[in-house]
Amino acid sequence: MSSSVPGVVVLFAITSRTPQHERLFLPISQIECRRAGLDFPCWIILDEYNWVELDKAFDFESTVPLGSFSPAFLKKIARTV
Numbered sequence: 001m002s003s004s005v006p007g008v009v010v011l012f013a014i015t016s017r018t019p020q021h022e023r024l025f026l027p028i029s030q031i032e033c034r035r036a037g038l039d040f041p042c043w044i045i046l047d048e049y050n051w052v053e054l055d056k057a058f059d060f061e062s063t064v065p066l067g068s069f070s071p072a073f074l075k076k077i078a079r080t081v
Contacts, residue, residue: 007054012077013045014038023047026080029073037067046081 016039019025024047033040069077 009052009054009057011050011052013048014042015045016042019043019045024080026077028069032069032073035067036069044077046077 014028023045025043025045028036028038028040028042028044030040032038033042
């Protein structure tokens with residue numbers, strides 16, 4: 001049975017610049033950067049995000065992941081948000 005609700009992704013910014021202290025962010029460890037295909041060091045900004053329905057993600061060349069974070073780091077992100 002298929003659902004009529006499209007998949008949704010929440011997009012957070014990732015930066016290689018140290019965020020300002022008043023921002024909500026987490027540093028991304030070297031191993032997590034490697035898993036996600038990112039250069040180290042970098043940070044994920046959590047106080048600003050975009051909510052995108054996948055069937056409306058026209059700006060993306062592809063929705064195939066280039067890398068991923070570990071389940072433990074994803075839980076840390078969720079707890080922080």
